[in-house]
Amino acid sequence: MKQSEIKDLSTADLQDKLVELRKSYAELQMAHAIQPLDNPLQLRTSRRTIARVSTELTKREL
Template sequence: MKQSEIKDLSAAQLQEKLGETKKAYADMTSAHALSPIANPLQIRSLRRTVARLNTEIAKREQQ
């Protein structure tokens, strides 16, 4: 998910998307620990998306 897409989301949508993305990240990392997944770069992509969502939420709370 790109930063421009994240900026367009409302606060409730941000929280919902963050929960979904964190769950997907946890599922993918546990699956990768058991047996290597086909594309491990997906883990990095999800981790960075979680960070982008957290950053946008924190930025909005400061304002």
């Protein structure tokens, strides 16, 4: 998810998206612990997307 796409979303949508992304990241971590993922870079991209959404929410609060 690009930064421009994140800026276009409303605050409520961002909060929903953050919950969804954190859940999918936890599932990826669990799957990777059991058996290595085909593409382990999914973990990094997911973590960075979570950070982008979280940063945008923090900006809007200030």
